[in-house]
Amino acid sequence: MNKRSFMHALVCSTLALAGSAALAQDNVFKIGLILPMTGQQASTGRQVEAAARLYMAQNGDTVAGKKIQLIVKDDTTVPDMTKRLAQELIVNDKVNVLAGFGITPSALATASLATQSKTPAVVMAAATSSITEASPYFVRTSFTLPQASVSLADWAPKNGIKKVVTLVSDYGPGIDAERFFKDRLLFNGGQVLESLRVPLRNPDFAPFLQKVRDLKPDALFVFVPSGAGAAVMKQFLERGMDKAGIKLIGTGDVTDDDQLNDMGDGALGVVTSHHYSAAHPSALNKKFVEAFRKANKGMRPNFMAVGGYDGMRVIYEALRATKGVGGGDALLAAMKGQIFESPRGPIFIDAQTRDIVQNIYLRKVVKQDGQLYNVEFDVIKDVKDPGKSH
DSSP, X not given: OOHHHHHHHHHHHHHHHHHHHHHHHHTEEEEEEEEOOSSTTHHHHHHHHHHHHHHHHHHOSEETTEEEEEEEEEOTTOHHHHHHHHHHHHHTSOOSEEEEOSSHHHHHHTHHHHHHHTOOEEESSOOOTTHHHHOTTEEEOSXXXXXXXXXXXXXXXXXXXXXXXXXXXXXXXXXXXXXXXXXXXXXXXXXXXXXXXXXXXXXXXXXXXXXXXHHOOSEEEEEOOTTOHHHHHHHHHHTTTTTTTOEEEXXXXXXXXXXXXXXXXXXXXXXXXXXXXXXXXXXXXXXXXHHHHHHTTTOOOOXXXXXXXXXXXXXXXXXXXXXXXXXXXXXXXXXXXXXXXXXXXXXXXXXXXXXXXXXXXXXEEEEETTEEEEEEEEEEEEEOOTTSOO
8 A cells, every 4th residue: 555545545534534533523412501500599500400301311311323421510699600501501501401490590691602503492490571582592481570570460450458568588480579569459449558678699588577667568479589488487487477368478589489388388378480390190190290299208399399390391291392403593493382281370471582481380288198398279271471561
């Protein structure tokens, strides 16, 4: 073999190797899951990751001939960190989809990156209405605060709750919850005596609750992010607010399934509005709860888990529909308009807004089999996000 043909053979085999490496790369579909795994919102990260892994365990890790790879990153609830991780996942790991996003500022921090790189980003947790407007590549499978708040403001005045004080965490979703609850309550003939906002980081609810007690409303409407509900409940009861005849109502974040049992009997009777309860009485949900518990040492799934589980389904179905060709735009198009039965009930992804349309349930904390659950007693069907003009 002369030198020239040897060199030619060498070049060909190197190209072939590079080609097969690229092919191997082509056969992997990467999902970059950015979540708060430590810090104040760690419960969110734990729930979403567990649900994503359960979905993969149940549905296999190969779709349309591609091996699904989940790359989990902890952003410790710091938006700058979320942005840096998203950039690394897009540039270095070449992920096909971004997902997760525990809180609104984290989702918003990645909007421009998703847009520039044409990477679909599935919002599995964050719930401020405007998120999906920040990038045309955002698709949401969690919920929005206006969806939950408006439903409760319709229920309250019909049930003897006319005068309310609102208490929310001072950031996007809290401000959404406050505004949409207040506007709807006023529309329905109720009164908001005062609107209180608590800092998101290291909140101390005590001074605010003292103020509420002095105002003597019929009820206190609360929004705090997932994981902070137990602290509010504890201080509400310690101040004897329930004994003073003040009811506690709120979006379902307050009676989060992940913490509800630890809140004790003081939580009994608390009414909330939300899109998911572990006690949702459908066959699909019973199966989901059982499988989730079995896979996670008895942990009960919460509303964050269902956002993660359904988010994985949206990604899997989009990949199946596109057969893995066409890149981010094709995937995005295949995510829009998906309709399916979720453990929470029927849902669909609105093709115009890329936001979720779902049932919102009114629930009351009840004891069943020695455990506390959010038991649904009414439903408002197919609620679009009231924060978007339709």
